[in-house]
Amino acid sequence: MRWLLPEFVEDILPAEAMRMERLRRRILDLFFRRGYELVMPPLLEYMDSLLTGTGHDLELRTFKVVDQFSGRMMGVRADITPQVARIDAHLLNRKGVTRLCYCGSVLHTRPATPGTTREPIQLGAEIYGAPGVAADLEMQRLLCDALRLAKLRGVRLDIGHVAVFRSLAQAARVAPQLEVELFEALQKKDLPALREFSRPLDAKTRAALERLPELYGGPEVLERARRELPALPALREALKTLRALAKASPVPISFDLAELRGYHYHSGVVFDAYCDGVTGPVARGGRYDEVGRAFGRARPASGFSIDLRSLAGVVK
Numbered sequence: 001m002r003w004l005l006p007e008f009v010e011d012i013l014p015a016e017a018m019r020m021e022r023l024r025r026r027i028l029d030l031f032f033r034r035g036y037e038l039v040m041p042p043l044l045e046y047m048d049s050l051l052t053g054t055g056h057d058l059e060l061r062t063f064k065v066v067d068q069f070s071g072r073m074m075g076v077r078a079d080i081t082p083q084v085a086r087i088d089a090h091l092l093n094r095k096g097v098t099r100l101c102y103c104g105s106v107l108h109t110r111p112a113t114p115g116t117t118r119e120p121i122q123l124g125a126e127i128y129g130a131p132g133v134a135a136d137l138e139m140q141r142l143l144c145d146a147l148r149l150a151k152l153r154g155v156r157l158d159i160g161h162v163a164v165f166r167s168l169a170q171a172a173r174v175a176p177q178l179e180v181e182l183f184e185a186l187q188k189k190d191l192p193a194l195r196e197f198s199r200p201l202d203a204k205t206r207a208a209l210e211r212l213p214e215l216y217g218g219p220e221v222l223e224r225a226r227r228e229l230p231a232l233p234a235l236r237e238a239l240k241t242l243r244a245l246a247k248a249s250p251v252p253i254s255f256d257l258a259e260l261r262g263y264h265y266h267s268g269v270v271f272d273a274y275c276d277g278v279t280g281p282v283a284r285g286g287r288y289d290e291v292g293r294a295f296g297r298a299r300p301a302s303g304f305s306i307d308l309r310s311l312a313g314v315v316k
Helices: 014-033 081-092 133-149 162-171 176-187 191-197 203-214 220-228 233-248 291-295 308-314
Strands: 044-046 063-066 073-076 098-105 121-128 156-161 253-256 269-274 283-287 301-307
Touching (some): 014 098, 081 098, 121 133, 121 308, 133 233, 133 283, 156 233, 162 233, 176 191, 176 203, 220 233, 233 253, 233 269, 301 308
Antiparallel strands (some): 044 073, 098 121, 121 301, 156 269
């Protein structure tokens, strides 16, 4: 049966293709009006470049092939954001703020969520050279404006900050392997495992780690965190950033202080966008100031990517 495609890979037929193309044009035009410049990174890169700065977060999701010219290992991109960071750091190398956007296919070894495609189409925007909450807020507002163009209903953001857990681990001088185990337990909201792994730590750190999965909800969660978590400088700064986002958010928001998606990749705020009619996030974003360091130029960076196929699935 030569017409069969691999599992979780499918053709896009005319009606859906037209919806996606209209959305792509509409959203990219919005980005252009806001001063974002289009870039088109390649589908393939050498693995040591493609995964630079991402830790192990993307390695298992990346298809690998051998380059017939050089014999070196190459990868099919699973995320465009690291490529855009490379372009900013190495090719453009501009001073001041740079705003870039992109749209293209990525390929995953396994679906990101059960039943979804392994070939998402990412549409995104990134801002480089702009530190602080103002850039994080610009990204969230731009994302919400893009989702409004798609006329989605029930748009909302779920926001976290990786410095909350990271500051606790650093203050307690948690060993790398134990940090990995605590991280995995928090991601799964597995309280028994979290208690077991945190047993060697001091009582104050144990109590704070066990509190994190419970710190989920509206802006009132931030006040609870201020009262109940240790007064570490990095943690207090993270809560200050989250409070500023809570005051200025253009859509309803919730906070999850145990959210550690992209922990080895992001350096600050992380956020997911949800809407009615879509299972799972329709867009994801955050701050990743350290990704450019491996390319010789670390500088502030924040951005988001929209799953264009999921978006088109609910647009009529």
